[in-house]
Amino acid sequence: MKFPSILLQTCIETSQGPVWLAASPQGLAGLWFAGQKHLPAQLAIGPSWQHADDHPVLQLAARQFKEYLAGQRQVFDVPLDLSSGSAFQQSVWQALLDLPFGTTTSYGALSERLGTPSAVRAVAAAVGRNPVSVLVPCHRVLGARGDLTGYAGGLERKAALLRLEGTLTVSMADLPRSAPLFAEPSI
Missing domain, CATH: 1.10.10.10 (Winged helix-like DNA-binding domain superfamily/Winged helix DNA-binding domain)
Incomplete structure (x- = not known):
């Protein structure tokens, strides 16, 4: 997979363990559970994407994901960037x-x-x-x-x-x- 060259990331704690979020200028480009298969090298080896806890897309994704895990959300409206795939x-x-x-x-x-x-x-x-x-x-x-x-x-x-x-x-x-x-x- 080829991720955009400029991604911002954050890690949040959830009921399902730590979760990495990554955003491009177009939207959320990644959400991975710690230790999951296919975790990008930029996170697996040591986070090399710039850390940005205050990025609006990362904050929105974190909030909506936690609401989902708490049984308070069924639909997400986070902008997505799926351009990393074929x-x-x-x-x-x-x-x-x-x-x-x-x-x-x-x-x-x-x-x-x-x-x-x-x-x-x-x-x-x-x-x-x-x-x-x-x-x-x-x-x-x-x-x-x-x-x-x-x-x-x-x-x-x-x-x-x-x-x-x-x-x-x-x-x-x-x-x-x-x-x-x-x-x-x-x-």
């Missing part, structure tokens, strides 16, 4: 933005919606590389049988987000390893 990745991320709060879909259904039914793996890879976790709701994408699969922020965190949205009503610890978590995806 055209294909950006199309997948745009499709994710159409998934409403409290719904889920499968990688296959998302691939079909994009008009690329044979590109399920490519769609799944793009979902996994989403640079703006939660605001671009990649956590709402499930496996073909409705099972909880893949999340760069970790499956426990994905389960917590889905429980918050009311689409997962049991704990991961209560399920056998191979059991689907949902009868069928709802989108």
Whole structure:
């Protein structure tokens, strides 16, 4: 992924642990949980983007994200900059933005919606590389049988987000390893 050369960042404490936020002049370019897969080197090695706690987009994103985690927000209105991905990745991320709060879909259904039914793996890879976790709701994408699969922020965190949205009503610890978590995806 290629991020804009000028990004500002901040780190906030949340109920899901530390979260890194990054903004470009166009909008929020990243939201990553500490330790998640695909964390940009600029953050993983040591923050090299300029720190800016008072940046308006970072403040707005931090406030709205915390409201979401507190169950007080279902829709975000933070301007986004998804230019770090390829055209294909950006199309997948745009499709994710159409998934409403409290719904889920499968990688296959998302691939079909994009008009690329044979590109399920490519769609799944793009979902996994989403640079703006939660605001671009990649956590709402499930496996073909409705099972909880893949999340760069970790499956426990994905389960917590889905429980918050009311689409997962049991704990991961209560399920056998191979059991689907949902009868069928709802989108």
